[in-house]
Amino acid sequence: MKNPTPLQVVLVSSFLLASLAFLGVLAYGWVVLSKVDFLNGFFVFLLVGIFSFIIFFFMLQRFIYRKIKVIYKSIYDFKVTKDEPKTLRIKMSSDVFETQAEEVEKWAETKKQEIDKLKQMENFRKEFLANVSHELKTPIFNIQGYIETLIDGGLDDPEINISYLQKASKNVSRMNSIIKDLETITSLETGKIQLIHSSFRVNDVVSEVFDALSYQAKDKNISLKFKKSCSTGFMVEADKEKIKEVLFNLISNSIRYGKEGGETQVGCYDMEKNLLVEVSDNGIGIPKEHLPHLFERFYRVDKDRSRISGGTGLGLSIVKHIVEAHNQSVHVRSTVGVGTTFGFTLKKSSS
Numbered sequence: 488m489k490n491p492t493p494l495q496v497v498l499v500s501s502f503l504l505a506s507l508a509f510l511g512v513l514a515y516g517w518v519v520l521s522k523v524d525f526l527n528g529f530f531v532f533l534l535v536g537i538f539s540f541i542i543f544f545f546m547l548q549r550f551i552y553r554k555i556k557v558i559y560k561s562i563y564d565f566k567v568t569k570d571e572p573k574t575l576r577i578k579m580s581s582d583v584f585e586t587q588a589e590e591v592e593k594w595a596e597t598k599k600q601e602i603d604k605l606k607q608m609e610n611f612r613k614e615f616l617a618n619v620s621h622e623l624k625t626p627i628f629n630i631q632g633y634i635e636t637l638i639d640g641g642l643d644d645p646e647i648n649i650s651y652l653q654k655a656s657k658n659v660s661r662m663n664s665i666i667k668d669l670e671t672i673t674s675l676e677t678g679k680i681q682l683i684h685s686s687f688r689v690n691d692v693v694s695e696v697f698d699a700l701s702y703q704a705k706d707k708n709i710s711l712k713f714k715k716s717c718s719t720g721f722m723v724e725a726d727k728e729k730i731k732e733v734l735f736n737l738i739s740n741s742i743r744y745g746k747e748g749g750e751t752q753v754g755c756y757d758m759e760k761n762l763l764v765e766v767s768d769n770g771i772g773i774p775k776e777h778l779p780h781l782f783e784r785f786y787r788v789d790k791d792r793s794r795i796s797g798g799t800g801l802g803l804s805i806v807k808h809i810v811e812a813h814n815q816s817v818h819v820r821s822t823v824g825v826g827t828t829f830g831f832t833l834k835k836s837s838s
Contacts, residue, residue, distance in 0.1 A: 497543045505536030618785035622665055622800065626658035633658075668801035672784070675808040682726040682812060686836040689721050689730075689764060693753050696734045704742050704751070711738070714754035714767075721755050721762050722836035729809045730833065734766070736802040737829045741768035758832065761815070765830040772823040781819055782807040806831070 491499075509532040516524040633651040641647050674680040690713070697711045704711050723730075734753075741751040745768045756763040773781070773788055780786045785800040810817040810831045821827035 494544075497540060497547055500543050501536050501540040504539045505532045508532060508535040618800075619665075619669070622785060623662060626661045629658045630655045665801070668805060671805055672801065672808055675805070675812055680812075682729060684724055685727055686722050686724050687727045689723055689755055689762065689833070690717060691720075692727065692731050693717070693734060696731060696738050699735065700739055700742060703739065707742060707745060708748045709742050709745050710750040712750060712752045714752050717753055717755040719755070719757075721757070723762050723833040724836040725813055725833050726809075729812075733806050733809050733831065734764075736806050737766040740802060740829075741766055741770065741827070744768075745770040757835075760835060761832040762835050763830055763832050765828050767826060767828040769826040772825050773819075773821040773827055774823055775821075778819055778821060782817070 509528045512524065512528040512531045516522055516527070633655040637648060637651055641651060671680075693713070700711065738751055738753070745751065749769050751766065751768045754765045754767065756765070777786075777788045781788075782803050784804045786803075787800050806829075807817055813833065815832040815834070817829070817831040819827065819829050
């Protein structure tokens with residue numbers, strides 16, 4: 488038999504032992520008594536078969552149990568009690584060792600995935616600390632330079648004292664922005680920020696963001712418009728302030744990285760249960776190889792230009808976390824020289 492079950496092993500062993508006892512009785516009767524006693528032989532066959540089956544069954548079951556318990560204690564690190572897991576209970580009619588081999592393989596695969604995840608988290612932690620250090624180093628270095636200049640006599644020079652204090656203040660504001668954005672992302676990841684759902688019109692929120700960014704858009708002569716698809720007052724159910732933050736980040740990015748005299752348009756598209764909101768610009772576009780990384784923390788397509796324009800590198804990461812906290816999705820598509828479109832979905836309001 489190939490891969491016999493414990494029950495089959497017990498049955499075969501008991502049968503062989505009973506058969507030997509049966510043949511022994513027949514041989515004894517033939518040699519000693521000069522007659523073959525089949526009746527006694529059959530009785531001995533049954534008796535030996537039953538007792539050997541019982542003994543072999545419980546001995547083998549106990550042996551397998553002890554071996555498997557050691558395996559489970561090793562791989563799952565638990566103390567076996569009366570409430571032992573079902574997988575530890577021996578089913579003699581099944582291929583026990585094959586079952587346990589599958590369990591061990593599953594355990595090994597799970598551990599491998601855990602190890603891979605820990606390695607990824609460790610790499611993420613190192614990369615994150617390096618990014619934070621790099622982002623904070625520049626404003627700290629600038630502040631230090633301005634203060635040292637003022638201490639060395641610049642404070643008495645009316646041509647530079649106010650200017651350097653204003654520059655130092657600007658760098659402090661940048662550090663505060665980075666820290667605030669990091670706190671927002673951490674709160675969203677850990678669930679500390681509870682979403683306050685309500686029904687509202689997307690158009691109204693977009694209009695508020697347009698008003699808040701009108702001066703920024705005017706400086707670059709960029710027009711802020713609704714697409715025709717957004718003329719309907721779509722009602723959605725979400726956290727209004729958080730969605731306003733999403734739109735603020737996306738629209739301010741389109742202005743910050745848009746071209747002079749360009750435009751930013753917001754469109755809304757009915758998707759039955761959800762509403763798709765898209766923020767589009769006709770700017771310089773983003774190279775294809777950068778698109779998969781845009782929502783990563785501190786990721787920048789053009790690092791020098793991003794810092795000059797005042798971005799913290801965390802805006803799109805916040806956008807992603809807020810949208811996913813609503814159990815929705817966010818995406819981006821872009822063509823160099825044509826423009827970029829960011830889109831996200833929201834649950835439509837039933838009221």
